[in-house]
Amino acid sequence: MSPFEVAAILLAGLAAGTINTVVGSGTLITFPTLLAFGVPPVTANVSNTVGLVPGSVSGAIGYRAELAGQRTRLLRLGSASLVGGAAGAVLLLWLPSKAFDTIVPALIGLGVLLVVLGPSVTRRVAARATREAPPEHGAAWVWLAVMLTGVYGGYFGAAQGVLLVAVLGIGIADSLQRHNATRTVLAAIVNAVAAVVFIVVAHVDWTVAGLIAAGSIVGGQLGATIGRRLPALVLRGVIVVVGVTALVVFLLD
Numbered sequence: 001m002s003p004f005e006v007a008a009i010l011l012a013g014l015a016a017g018t019i020n021t022v023v024g025s026g027t028l029i030t031f032p033t034l035l036a037f038g039v040p041p042v043t044a045n046v047s048n049t050v051g052l053v054p055g056s057v058s059g060a061i062g063y064r065a066e067l068a069g070q071r072t073r074l075l076r077l078g079s080a081s082l083v084g085g086a087a088g089a090v091l092l093l094w095l096p097s098k099a100f101d102t103i104v105p106a107l108i109g110l111g112v113l114l115v116v117l118g119p120s121v122t123r124r125v126a127a128r129a130t131r132e133a134p135p136e137h138g139a140a141w142v143w144l145a146v147m148l149t150g151v152y153g154g155y156f157g158a159a160q161g162v163l164l165v166a167v168l169g170i171g172i173a174d175s176l177q178r179h180n181a182t183r184t185v186l187a188a189i190v191n192a193v194a195a196v197v198f199i200v201v202a203h204v205d206w207t208v209a210g211l212i213a214a215g216s217i218v219g220g221q222l223g224a225t226i227g228r229r230l231p232a233l234v235l236r237g238v239i240v241v242v243g244v245t246a247l248v249v250f251l252l253d
């Protein structure tokens with residue numbers, strides 16, 4: 001691996017860690033970067049998931065103030081993310097690699113669409129928080145919805161954060177910032193359980209995973225502090241451009 005590739009993957013990990021904490025779509029930065037350097041798609045996805053775990057934990061720590069008082073909620077919904085993340089990881093390894101090559105362009109497209117629709121989702125969530133809201137620990141369907149989002153996250157994961165914010169905002173009474181903090185923890189659980197599965201039974205490129213991890217740890221802290229002040233439109237624009245580029249590369253390959 002050349003010094004340029006090392007630097008590029010490290011910076012991609014930093015950007016992904018920041019973006020994951022702010023809007024939850026960092027995979028649309030790291031995954032195309034790895035593909036551009038010739039890492040096979042499944043290996044890239046596996047190594048990316050493993051590498052982003054420390055960044056997810058870093059971002060969750062950065063939101064510790066917003067997480068205060070959410071212990072019961074996190075334990076309840078965390079079990080859903082645990083089950084879903086494990087199921088998604090197993091699906092990735094069980095389905096043939098050709099299936100992943102076929103499905104991923106659709107998932108990238110979905111991820112880009114969700115990022116574009118993110119502001120609308122955020123506005124609706126914020127508006128709902130000002131009206132009569134659902135039960136404090138969530139409507140009955142929230143656990144299942146979080147679990148299904150975990151399946152998606154364990155399999156690929158791009159923009160799972162947008163899905164989680166929508167689920168939490170519709171089904172649970174709380175502020176948007178606290179929902180975002182909860183989303184960060186749930187995404188971290190999905191990434192962690194998927195990473196454990198991948199480490200045990202899949203091929204992980206540890207050089208790639210280590211570089212992404214190093215960058216994402218710093219990015220997680222940036223996302224929970226400086227990243228909150230960055231224009232959301234700029235972040236979403238970068239994600240959309242990278243995601244569309246990855247989609248075009250996949251379709252032309």
